[in-house]
Amino acid sequence: MSSKTEFGTKLGLIAATVGSAIGLGNVWRFPAETQMNGGAAFLLLYILCVLALGIPVMLAEFSLGRGGRSDAVGVFRRLSPGKGWWIAGVFAVLASYLIICYYMVVAGWTLEYLFESIGGGLYDSLYSGEPAEALRGTFPAKMDDYVSSDLRPLMFTFIMIGVNIAVLLGGVKKGIENLSNVLMPVLFVILIAMCFVSLSLPDAGEGVAYFLDPDFSKITPRVVINALGQAFFSLSLGMGILITYSSYYPADTRLVRTSVIVSLLSLLVAVLMGLIIFPAVKSFGLDREPLEGATLVFVTLPEVFAQLPWPRLWSSLFFLLLLVAALTSTVSIAEVSVAMMQDRFKMSRRRAVLTVMLPLLVFSSACSLSFGSLSDMKIFGLTIFDLLDTFTTDILLPVVSIAVCIYMGWFAPKGLLTDELSNHGALHSRWTGPVLFIIRYIAPVMIALILIFNYI
Numbered sequence: 058m059s060s061k062t063e064f065g066t067k068l069g070l071i072a073a074t075v076g077s078a079i080g081l082g083n084v085w086r087f088p089a090e091t092q093m094n095g096g097a098a099f100l101l102l103y104i105l106c107v108l109a110l111g112i113p114v115m116l117a118e119f120s121l122g123r124g125g126r127s128d129a130v131g132v133f134r135r136l137s138p139g140k141g142w143w144i145a146g147v148f149a150v151l152a153s154y155l156i157i158c159y160y161m162v163v164a165g166w167t168l169e170y171l172f173e174s175i176g177g178g179l180y181d182s183l184y185s186g187e188p189a190e191a192l193r194g195t196f197p198a199k200m201d202d203y204v205s206s207d208l209r210p211l212m213f214t215f216i217m218i219g220v221n222i223a224v225l226l227g228g229v230k231k232g233i234e235n236l237s238n239v240l241m242p243v244l245f246v247i248l249i250a251m252c253f254v255s256l257s258l259p260d261a262g263e264g265v266a267y268f269l270d271p272d273f274s275k276i277t278p279r280v281v282i283n284a285l286g287q288a289f290f291s292l293s294l295g296m297g298i299l300i301t302y303s304s305y306y307p308a309d310t311r312l313v314r315t316s317v318i319v320s321l322l323s324l325l326v327a328v329l330m331g332l333i334i335f336p337a338v339k340s341f342g343l344d345r346e347p348l349e350g351a352t353l354v355f356v357t358l359p360e361v362f363a364q365l366p367w368p369r370l371w372s373s374l375f376f377l378l379l380l381v382a383a384l385t386s387t388v389s390i391a392e393v394s395v396a397m398m399q400d401r402f403k404m405s406r407r408r409a410v411l412t413v414m415l416p417l418l419v420f421s422s423a424c425s426l427s428f429g430s431l432s433d434m435k436i437f438g439l440t441i442f443d444l445l446d447t448f449t450t451d452i453l454l455p456v457v458s459i460a461v462c463i464y465m466g467w468f469a470p471k472g473l474l475t476d477e478l479s480n481h482g483a484l485h486s487r488w489t490g491p492v493l494f495i496i497r498y499i500a501p502v503m504i505a506l507i508l509i510f511n512y513i
């Protein structure tokens with residue numbers, strides 16, 4: 058069954074993997090983290106973490122997936138039967154499932170904002186003749202209305218669940234791969250167009266300097282840990298996604314090359330987003346407010362667009378970009394559970410997709426309502442949405458990544474990594490030694506520090 062499923066083309070498998078890696082993590086989490094952690098110095102650390110730790114751990118996940126040719130739980134069972142390692146896979150599936158529950162809600166908001174941008178609802182007072190200045194104060198209230206009213210965001214979340222079901226039912230090649238082939242170029246075209254607009258604004262240079270001119274005195278242990286966390290999240294590590302996708306890679310796919318392309322494109326998107334956001338925010342004097350995740354994209358940027366000629370056009374393009382980023386990520390993360398259902402419980406594709414996705418109608422609703430009528434329901438002092446976010450990113454993802462590193466570094470069948478990186482001897486791979494060293498000694502320790510720091 059899934060051992061015969063493969064991506065159809067090299068470009069397609071890269072588009073799908075890049076599509077997973079490029080998500081809300083690059084588009085909004087990255088600029089917000091950059092601002093919170095002091096600007097350019099954070100960018101440098103993030104790049105360093107992606108190159109020195111992210112790529113080796115990605116290669117560990119790729120080798121595990123293609124070597125084991127199964128889902129995130131099945132790979133461990135096949136490679137090390139009778140040992141308890143499959144529990145690491147269960148954690149990966151659990152993490153991925155809890156993440157979709159709330160990520161789907163955010164994907165729903167992006168659709169809602171796209172809809173309101175195209176329809177003009179987001180900028181309505183602009184069209185009733187008021188100056189752009191007067192519009193400024195209206196966005197927080199609009200966000201409140203769009204995000205925390207009960208019914209509207211639910212409706213958009215349901216639409217996103219439906220779209221995901223349609224893509225997943227299409228299968229790996231016809232659904233996921235084709236979707237990514239079309240959407241990834243769209244994403245890059247929009248990004249580059251918006252970059253030009255932002256860089257041509259008055260005083261854009263100051264924003265660029267903030268983003269690119271590092272002040273090393275800003276680096277603290279906390280900043281290093283945040284950069285590492287951001288690198289892992291934005292590369293989709295620790296979620297079982299890369300294990301699942303690489304199980305669909307043909308035997309002649311060059312893993313090292315693929316990991317480098319995927320990581321560099323993911324970095325590129327983060328950098329382009331920085332070049333869009335910081336100049337724009339500086340140029341309109343909006344840089345004094347903290348660019349927290351949700352307010353950055355749903356309040357600050359609409360304020361920027363309102364000052365530009367054709368606000369609806371830029372706003373629609375931006376939310377389309379966000380929607381593309383979110384959609385190619387949600388299908389990838391849902392595929393983790395779908396693949397597991399197909400492999401483990403021998404379900405048909407259709408049955409697996411429905412079994413995984415239909416319960417989201419309830420779980421994602423709870424996350425969505427935690428901004429509305431369930432906002433008072435707190436568990437450990439957190440709303441349902443925040444609880445899932447914190448539990449997955451602060452605990453489950455690092456735990457899974459550490460387990461993958463320790464397994465691939467010390468316990469996997471001998472030669473697995475070498476065989477996979479060299480395509481069973483067909484390629485000469487000088488990277489096996491350094492990759493092995495990093496996943497054995499450096500990455501687990503660094504990731505453990507994230508866990509410990511988050512406790513403190």
Ligand code: PHE
Nearest residue numbers: 078080081082291293386390
């Ligand atoms: N790299 C993805 C992102 O930046 C991580 C992710 C993938 C998150 C899939 C959720 C779902 O958003």
